[in-house]
Amino acid sequence: MTPLSNQQINEILDKLYKKYKNKDFILSSDEVLRLGRKKSFWSTSFWNAYMEKSTEKYYNKSVLFAIAEELIFEKEDSGARIIYEFEKPVSYLSYDIKSLRLKDIGVKTDVDSVKKTLSFKLQRPESLKFIEELLNEIEVLLNNNEDEVIEEYLLKTQIEQNESGYGSRRFTYNVFYKHKFKILPNRISIESVRVQNHDESDISRFSLIYLNEIESIEFHENISCLSFDMGDCYDSYFSLDFSKNSIIEIDDIEYAKKITALVKLIKENKVSSKEDALSLMNSLTTKKSNYSDDFVKEFDKNNDGKLDLLESNIFSDVLNKNQKFIIDKNPDYVHKFIKLSKHIKSKSQNLQLFFERTQEFISENDELLVQESVDEIDFFKGLVNSYNLTVFHAINMVASFVEDDLFVFYEIYETFDELNVFNSNWENEVAGKLSNIEHKLDTIISSIRIMEARIVNKLDELQNSMENSFESLERSVNKQLETTNSMLGFNNLLTAVQTYQMYKINKNTKSLLK
Structure with missing residues (x-):
């Protein structure tokens, strides 16, 4: 049973108080205060006991109203409650309060009892x-709260690590919260239970978030945090932190992402019921299948599992053709060109691994997160462009060296040197991450996104600065390739670079029009 929120409970009490406040059996908070101050020498009343238990400052803030037959309706941060008895303990030092928390009725406490x-x-x-x-x-609101649940998720967040015992018997244990999310057409209920040493606490925290109050919901990948921002509402911010992840499982992160995606779809009026969700999932399944098919067709037309652009090795062909000339002209540069060749080889191997991991990501990714598949494909296209630009400028570097165009040669050389192209440590590090199946693709992408963006920006700048000498460079390259079988491959490479530039321009234009 989904518990009522503090807001729902307060609305019920406010409605009933307004209806009956002029009846003599209802006492206002001021009337309760007067009764509490009125003392008898011989006995202590129910109202006196309440005053004794509470400071007057707290008392004034907390009493909503009362029923004359000794029931006090009181509000607290954890929710409204009914105080129905004060029991004097054996010590006679103070009174024990007997009360009922209203949000527990029908959930933890039976209505009849x-x-x-x-x-x-x-x-x-x-x-x-x-x-x-x-x-x-x-009861009516509880039943309404149990209307059609669109989706449920159970996830964990760690809050701390505690130590207990002494000496050799000292041990560490995790304390964390289990959160049960129920997503309904107009709200989210969240029941959070504290778990210590695998034992669930009786202490639970209930939150009810109305979707129309949510200004934004985001899963922040960089800090592993799910947050709801409710603007100016009371309790205006709710968040779950997954950053202390020694016990957090991959599913917890995935569920947080799914909650984010589903809530956004509901707020966009794309989902309002379980049937809508199922229909959407079916359409997203088709969409995901199309993304997968189109991805393979674009980059592996013969479907042999290898990237089409890696099936020819243009740079090696050009380098092998000119190696004697390079050695005769200036043997000091042989080592540089070999390092450049090694870098391109490492980059091509990583690109193949990225291709395989991206295919796997699309096929395994949940349909609800299909937008993430789009983002991964988009990132992969950027990697392909980075590889093509690197090969393109590497060939130009050889051609300009052979043709004695030292201005172009050193411009390309300095850019590659600035990008550590002659040091393969970066590509080796990426390869290690890609080969480790425990590293998730989106985590790898987050770790290399900035570096790849820097590489592409630098190579784009280089291309722009060489625009005036492009025709002569093209003639030099064609001359280098005419005696090899790589002319078609180079033309395909040029087409790919130009196609990607148009793709980015169109994508940016669409985003501006939204």
Whole structure:
């Protein structure tokens, strides 16, 4: 059963108080205060006991109203409650409060047992009627809260690590929260239970977030945090932190992402029921299948599992053709060109691994997160462009060296040197991450995105600065390739670079028009 929120409970109490506040069985907070101050020498009343238990400052803030037959309706941060008895303990030092938390009724406490407990105190028909109405209102809202649940998720967040015991018997244990998310058409209920040493605590925290109050919901990948921002509403921020992840499983992160995606779809009026969600999932399944098919067709037309652009090795062909000339002209540069060749080889191997991991990501990714597949494909296209630009400028570097165009040669050389192209440590590090199946693709992408963007920006700048000498470079390259079988491959490479530039321009234009 989904518990009522503090807001729902307060609305019920406010409605009933306004309805009955002029009846003599209802006492305002001021009237309760007066009764609490009125003391008898011989005895202590229920109202005196409440005043004794509470400071007057707290008392003034917390009392909502009361029923004359000794029931106090009180608000607290954790929710409203009914105080129905003060019991003097054996020590006689202070009173023990007996109370019922309203949001527990129908969830942790049976409605009939609550009715029996309160009716035992009440004799007046109007008081009994008030309690009857209160419980009916709670039951109606509880049943409404159990309307169609679109989706449920159970996930964990760690809050701390504690130590216990002494000496050799000292041990560390995790303390964390289990969160049960129920996503409904207009709200999210979240039940959070504290777990320590695998034992669930009786202490639970219930949150109810209305979707129309959510200004934004985001899963922040860089800090592993799911956050709801409710603007100016009371309790305006709710977040779950997954960054202390020694016990957090991959599913917890995935579920947080799914919750984010689903809530956004509901707020965009694309989903309002379980049927809508199923229909959407079916359409997204088709969409995901199309992404997968189109991805393979674009980069592996013969479907042999290898990237088409890696099936020819243009740079090696050009380098092998000119190696004697390079050695005769300046043997000091032989080592540089070999390092450049090694870099391109490492980059091509990583690109193949990325191709395989991206295919795997699309096929295994949940349909609800299909947008993430789009993002991964987009990133892969950027990697392909980075590889093509590197090969393109590497060939130009050889051609300019052979043709004695030292201005172009050193411009390309300095750019490659700035990007550490002659040091293959970066590509080796990427290869290690890609080969480790424990590293998720989106995590790898996050770690290399900035570096890859820097590489592409630098190579784009280089291409722009060489625009004036492009025609002569093209003639030099064609001359280098005419005696090899790589002319077609180079033309395909040029086409790919130009196609990607148009793709980025169109994508940026669309985003501006939204």
